[in-house]
Structure formats: structure tokens, C-alpha cells
Amino acid sequence: MVCTLAPDLLPQPRGESLFWTQGVRGGNVRAVTIPRNVPPPASSGSGMPTRTSPTTGQSPWVLFVEAFLVVNAVAAVLSLTFAPGSEDWFTWTVVPDASARLLAVMYANAIVLGVLALRAPDWAHARVVIVLITVFAVAATLMTFFTLDPFLAHPWFHLAYWLTGYAVLVVSAPAVLVWQERLHGGRLPVEVPLTRLQGATGAVAAAAMAVAGVAAVFALDVFNDAWPWKVAPLTGRLLGVWLGAFAVAWAWALWDGDRDRTRPLYVAAPITGLLLALVPIAHTGDLRPDAGAQLVVYYALVIAVAAPAAGLALAPGHRSATARLGRSA
DSSP states (O other), X not given: OEEOOOGGXXXXXXXXXXXXXXXXXXXXXXXXXXXXSOOOOXXXXXXXXXXXXXXXXXXXXXXXXXXXXXXXXHXXXXXXXXXXXXXXXXXXXXXXXXXXXXXXXXXXXXXXXXXHHHTOSSGGGTHHHHHHHHHHHHHHHHHHTTOOHHHHTSOHHHXXXXXXXXXXXXXXXXXXXXXXXXXXXXXXXXXXXXXXXXXXXXXXXXXXXXHXXXXXXXXXXXXXXXXXSOOOHHHHXXXXXXXXXXXXXHHXXXXXXXXXXXXXXXXXXXXXXXXXXXHHHHTGGGSOTTOHHHHHHXXXXXXXXXXXXXXXXXXXXXXXXXXXXXXXX
């Protein structure tokens, strides 16, 4: 005997829906109760739910790291752009002005990446930025203790401000990275793979920035010989740390292999490249008298930094899994 009943003949608990098995033989009709519109809680791996931001799906601690980076980078860009060489508006006196504007580009890049990370839908799409923040914060803090003289020429609170800001990131960024990778990270499935051009330009950026970064940190005299103007030790080593951190982030992006999850680096690349290209043009008075060869080296690095923009612009049109889910929601 086959029995078929309509679901609305039985009472339905509020907030729940019924899944019906129709055509059950033997006169036994079974209904399975399924909660309606109740998503499963995020798990920490130990059975405990974890809070995420209701607007982006990121943990509040991840958002804190990203927002802290942006706020501090905005302050640095303003002081280095509008008061280059000042003894009062930055934690050390950066000379010449070309070097101050170079650091302003570095911090402007941090603003772009921080904002992109804040807008990311979840940890997977923000983590490449957190990798960059973690490496840069730790390395820059360690570098500070080996180049203290420029700080000591200023009032003590300048160094205290610098170390406090980086200490916050040194403590929070690595902890957030490890914690979130254990929860949501690792080797994630590639939904929209990088194109060959994106992979190639990312590899070029990683290699060029790694070479320049190592030279600036460990062989500053060699770096200065190839640079269009002379860079002071602290400025050069901070620049080297930034370049090295970017090389690590690009290596992570190539390992990840997903176009959407690595998009922040590709979006920031042309902006950073353009700003770097403007520095020698805006400060010709700071250049060496015979800086032709050095300018060739400089702009080769600029092209490598900006090259991933080509991979982004020439990528075939696609709809990511995130976009598809957003439209269907």
C-alpha cells in the first residue's frame, strides 16, 4: 500500500520546516524536522563556536589588525608627504625628501591593502594581507634594535611611539594568522585558478622584491650603488624589510593559487608601481648627478612591482564562487 499525505495536514513547529518522504510503503509516513534558516555555528576545532563579524565574516580580531594597520599608515603617509624631513612629525628625520616620499609610498600601499582586507568576505580572502603584515611587523621591529641611532637623536617618546605601534602588530598579527589558519586556512581548494600570466608576473614581483630587499637589509652599500639617490641605513633597511615581506606574500599567493583569494596583491600592484615611479620625477634635485644607470635599475624594479597589474587586467572574465553565492543569497 502506498500512502501519500500533504505536509500541511500536520502541525508545523514555528521556525522549523518539514522534509517529507512521500510514497512510503506499509502505511508508515515519516517526517524529518529540519531547522529553518539556522546556519551552523562556526567551530574552533574544539567544538566551541567562534564569533565573526556580521558584515564581512571575519573575526573581530582579524578586523582589528587590519584597521590598526590602516590607521597607523594614514598617520605616516600624512607626516611623510606634507612634512618630509621634519624632526617633529615622524619618529626620525628622513632625508632626503625623496626617501621620505619613498616611505610614504610604502605606507600608502599598506592603506590600500588594509582597506581591501577589511572589505574581504572572509578569512580566506584576507589572509594574504595578514601574512604580509605579520612578516613586516616582526622584521621591522627586529631591525629597529639594530638601527637605533636615528631614534635616539629624537625625544624618547618618538621611539616609544614607534615600538608601541609595532609591538601591537607583533603580538596580534602572528597570533591571528596562526589561529585563523588553524580554523579556516591551510591548503584550500582552488576555485578560480591564477592564469599563467598572473603566476608569471607574481613570480617576477616576488623575485625582484626579494633581491632588492636582501640587498637593502644586508648589503646597504651595494644597494646604494644601484639606487638613484643615497638612502640612509634606517630608511634603507626599512625599505628592505618591506620589499622582503612583499616577496614572502607573493610566494604565499603563488602557493595559494586562487585568483580571488590573492586579488588584494594584484589590485595594489599598479597603484604602488605608479607611486614609486613618481618619486624620482618629483625629486630630481635629490638624484645623483650621473644617475642614468641607477634610474634604469630603479624603474626595472618599479616595472616588476607593477607587473602583476597586467595579469589582473588581461585575466579572462569570470565569476568567482564568492560572487555567485552573493548573487544567489
